[in-house]
Structures are given as structure tokens and as C-alpha cells.
Amino acid sequence: MAPVDYTRLLPFLELVPLQAGHIIHEPGFPIRYLYFPTTCIVARRYELGNGTFTQIGTIGNEGLTGISVLLGAETSRVRKVVQSAGNAYRINASLLKREFDLGGDCQNLLLRFAQALIVADQGF
Known part of the structure; x- marks a missing residue:
């Protein structure tokens, strides 16, 4: 990202500690904050109606x-949970x-x- 773009965003970035198991986004609920993981890993989970889920990916410091x-x-559409x-x-x-x-x-x-996530979700 260009330094000018980063400089505009810097005052609005808040470093937060995240514990394993913390739910960042719930399916169907408004997304108020976006998170750029630095040292944590976030699991993307698709949940089925019977309470089971499948992990469809992870997000680390690349996204x-x-x-x-x-x-x-x-x-x-998916639950995002801190895995690490x-x-x-x-x-x-x-x-x-x-x-x-x-x-x-x-x-x-x-x-x-976004393109990398789409490609990963399609299994390519």
C-alpha cells in the first residue's frame, strides 16, 4: 500500500489482543470492525444448521x-473465530x-x- 494511503489509515488502526476462541464475526450480524491479524490466526468456519461446522480457511498476517x-x-456468511x-x-x-x-x-x-480467498474457496 502506498505510504499516503497507510498514513491516512494509521490514526484509525487500534492494536487489540485476541484470545483463542474469541468470535470476531457472526453469520447474519452486521460487521462493525475489520481485523488485520498480526500475530494471531483467524479461522473461517461455515456452520451447518445442526451445529456442526467445517473450517473453510484461515486468515493470518497476509490479510x-x-x-x-x-x-x-x-x-x-461465515463465523470468524480466533484459532491462535x-x-x-x-x-x-x-x-x-x-x-x-x-x-x-x-x-x-x-x-x-479477495481474489486469493475466492481462488482458495474454489480449491484451485
Whole structure:
């Protein structure tokens, strides 16, 4: 990301400790914050009606949680749970969405991560 984009976002990034088992996003609930894991790992879980789930991926320091908000969704379709404790930077979803909508380097970087998730979900 270009230094100017990062500099605009820096005041809004909050470093937060996350414990294993902490639920970041619940299916069907509004996504208020997006998280950039630094030392934690977040599991993406698709839950079935009978209470069982399948883990469909993980997010570490290469990405962020809740990217669907940047693509127009307001809620998550999967549960995101901290699998390995550590830290993450948290930002208000509407603030990052505003930066994303400006286009440029920030948008390109986040779209590349979205593409990587899509490819991974398809098993390629």
C-alpha cells in the first residue's frame, strides 16, 4: 500500500489482543470492525444448521477479516473465530470502506486478497 494511503489509515488502526476462541464475526450480524491479524490466526468456519461446522480457511498476517463489507455486504456468511491467540489491528468497517471506495493502491491490494480467498474457496 502506498505510504499516503497507510498514513491516512494509521490514526484509525487500534492494536487489540485476541484470545483463542474469541468470535470476531457472526453469520447474519452486521460487521462493525475489520481485523488485520498480526500475530494471531483467524479461522473461517461455515456452520451447518445442526451445529456442526467445517473450517473453510484461515486468515493470518497476509490479510484481513470481513472483506465482504468492502464488496457491498453488510453481514458475514461465515463465523470468524480466533484459532491462535495474538494481536490484530482493528479498524471501523465504514472507515476502511471509504478508503477502499477511493480506489488506488489500497483498493488494489484488498481486491488481490479477495481474489486469493475466492481462488482458495474454489480449491484451485
